Every structure is written in C-alpha cells, then in structure tokens.
Amino acid sequence: MRFLLGLAEAGFFPGIILYLTYWYPSHRRGRMTTWFMTAIALSGVIGGPVSGYILKNFNGMNGWHGWQWLFLLEGIPSIIVGVLVFAMLDDRIANAKWLTKEEQQLLERHVSAEEATKHDMPVRQVLTNGRVLMFSLTYFSFVMGLYGVSFWLPTIIKATGVTDAFMIGLLSAIPFAAAVVAMVLVARSADRKRERRWHIALPAFAGAVGLVLSVVWAHNTVLAMAALTLATMGILTTLPLFWSLPTAILAGTGAAAGIAMINSIGNLAGFLSPYAVGWLKQVTQANDSGMFMLAAFMVLGGLLAVSVPGRMVNK
Structure with missing residues (x-):
C-alpha cells in the first residue's frame, strides 16, 4: 500500500516544481514555491482537528474503524x-488565455533570460x-525532519x-499554523535579498533546536x-x-531529470x-533518541545548503 501511494504521488511534486520554473524567474520562485508548499502546513492546521474528529466520532460506524x-x-x-487541476492549469505562459499577448511576451522574456544562464x-x-x-x-535530510514531525507530532503531544484524540488534533494544528507565517515571511526575505543559502540553513538549525527541546521538555505540555x-x-x-537551489542551476531536460531524482531520493x-524513529523509540523506550x-x-x-557557492544560486 505504501508503494502504491508513492507510485500515485510520484509525479505530482517534482512536476509542480518544474512547472513553476516555466512561469517564474528565480528571484520570484522562492516565494511562489513557498505559497504552494504552505498547503502542507495548512493541511496540518485543518487536517489535525478534522482527523481527530473523524477518529473519535466515526469509529465503529458501518462496522469500519x-x-x-x-x-x-x-x-x-x-x-x-x-x-480540477487537469482541467484548469495551463501548461505554459503562451497557452494562458487569461493573459494578453503583451503580458505573455513580457513574462516569457523574463523566464527565457534566466534560462539562458543555466546548464x-x-x-x-x-x-x-x-x-x-x-x-x-x-533534501533527504530535510524530509527526514518533515516526516518525523508529521508522523510523531500527535504521539509526542500524547x-x-x-x-x-480531538484535543490532540487541535494542539497539532498550532505548530502548522505558525509554520505558515514563518514560511511566507522567510521566503519574502529570501526573494527580496536574493539570498538562498542562509535563508535555508538558519531555519534548519532552528528546526533542530526545536526537535531537541521537544524531548527535553517532554513532561511539560506548554513548553513541549x-x-x-x-x-x-x-x-x-x-x-x-x-528548491530554489537546484532550479537555479538546472535547465531543460536536465531540470526535469534532476528534480525527479532529487525528489525520489529525498522521499x-x-x-x-x-520506521527509524519508531525503531529507536522501541529500543530505548523513549522519544529522545529519535x-x-x-x-x-x-x-x-x-x-550542505551553506556549502553551495552563493554565485550559483543567489539570483
């Protein structure tokens, strides 16, 4: 089932990342990618309480768990x-009937000028x-953190x-609501300053600190x-x-293959x-090691993000 889920979703995310390179130059793409990915955080805001409600109130209905x-x-x-996506999203700027010819040409010039500098x-x-x-x-490192929080946040709260269950769902929504605000503000700063590496590294370090403190303060609900x-x-x-790093370097067929490979390995x-967090929890009888x-x-x-030369990605 896990394999089939991965098969079903495999093309969507890298497809969207590549799709955004067709519409936005790099100095705007960080913000646009962030707006797209706020859906992850917003799904946590909405999904936490909704999931808790369903688990609590639908259990046993019609004989289902x-x-x-x-x-x-x-x-x-x-x-x-x-x-709806299949029916409503235009493939390219030139296909967008809601843009005038002048607007299409202007946007295509911006994207084409940047593509000429890539390999x-x-x-x-x-x-x-x-x-x-x-x-x-x-990306693998960051997704490790993402799935760790996504899967184990309710367990840690418990x-x-x-x-x-419903209260756990409500509390699970708080971190994701705060994340929406942080994502938008940091992305705006990164695009305005045209700086990528430290706008990635500093939140990563802050995330690491938060993970450590979540187990240090495990017995205090407010601090945790x-x-x-x-x-x-x-x-x-x-x-x-x-994603502003690889898309600032790769172009054309190389971009499609590179994004797909990065996403595949990362996922x-x-x-x-x-599994790793669960195994460590079982072995140590505590959440700390995970x-x-x-x-x-x-x-x-x-x-690793800081190690990328700034001249390559700060555009």
Whole structure:
C-alpha cells in the first residue's frame, strides 16, 4: 500500500516544481514555491482537528474503524482537486488565455533570460552529477525532519499527558499554523535579498533546536508545544526554499531529470524516517533518541545548503 501511494504521488511534486520554473524567474520562485508548499502546513492546521474528529466520532460506524473512515473522507477531496487541476492549469505562459499577448511576451522574456544562464545537461550526466547528488542528500535530510514531525507530532503531544484524540488534533494544528507565517515571511526575505543559502540553513538549525527541546521538555505540555512549534516552523520553511537551489542551476531536460531524482531520493526519507524513529523509540523506550537523530539530519541539511557557492544560486 505504501508503494502504491508513492507510485500515485510520484509525479505530482517534482512536476509542480518544474512547472513553476516555466512561469517564474528565480528571484520570484522562492516565494511562489513557498505559497504552494504552505498547503502542507495548512493541511496540518485543518487536517489535525478534522482527523481527530473523524477518529473519535466515526469509529465503529458501518462496522469500519476510525482510520478507514479517515482514509475515505480525506481521500475524496484529493480526487476532486486532481480533476480540477487537469482541467484548469495551463501548461505554459503562451497557452494562458487569461493573459494578453503583451503580458505573455513580457513574462516569457523574463523566464527565457534566466534560462539562458543555466546548464542543460544530458539525463545520464545529471544522474551522476556530484552537485545533484549533494542536493539529493540535502533534501533527504530535510524530509527526514518533515516526516518525523508529521508522523510523531500527535504521539509526542500524547506523551505530554494529553489523551483526548480531538484535543490532540487541535494542539497539532498550532505548530502548522505558525509554520505558515514563518514560511511566507522567510521566503519574502529570501526573494527580496536574493539570498538562498542562509535563508535555508538558519531555519534548519532552528528546526533542530526545536526537535531537541521537544524531548527535553517532554513532561511539560506548554513548553513541549513551544518547542514543537519552533521545530515545525523551521523544518517547513526549509523545504520550499531548498528548491530554489537546484532550479537555479538546472535547465531543460536536465531540470526535469534532476528534480525527479532529487525528489525520489529525498522521499526515501518518507519511508525511512517513521520506521527509524519508531525503531529507536522501541529500543530505548523513549522519544529522545529519535528526535535527536532527526535534529542531526536537519543540521546536516543546513550545512550542505551553506556549502553551495552563493554565485550559483543567489539570483
């Protein structure tokens, strides 16, 4: 089932990242990617309470478990939106009937001018390129943190003493709501200053600190929530801005292959992270070691982001 889920969603995210390069130059793309990825945080704001409500109130209805209703009711909107996207999104600027010819030409000139400075490498070269492999490890590190928080946030909240499923869902929404604000503000700063690396690294380091503090303060719900909020803000802020690094360098077929490879390797963390945290929790009988591991990956990702030469990505 996990494989089939991955197969179903595999093309969507890298497709959107590539799609945005067709419409926005790099000095605006960080903000646009962030607006797109605020959906992750907003889904946490809405999904936490809704999931808690479904699990609590639908369990046993029609002979189904609560998690079965959860999958059904939260899966239907995705199917509907998928159909709408296919029908409503224009492939390129030139296909956008809602733009005048002058507007189309202006926007295409901006994008084309930037594309001329990039390298369109053959697919085989992209897949073995050291820089692309480094980007893959960077993204893997950040996704480790993302999935760790996404999967274990309710468990950590429960460990502080909160037992009601709906209340856990409500509390889970707080870190994601704060993350929306942080994502937008940091992305705006990155685009305004045309600086990428430290706008990625500093939130990554803040996310690591939040993860560590979440287990240090595990027995105090208020302090643990503050730490989890810091962790979620930092982790979610790194993700959209990270994509400004590879898309500032790769073009054409190389961009499609590179983005797909980075996303594929990075999303292996979606499989590894929950299992690694769960295994460490089972072995040590505590959440501490798992959160420390995720914090280490966030620090690694931040250091790798800073290692990219600024002249290559600060456009």
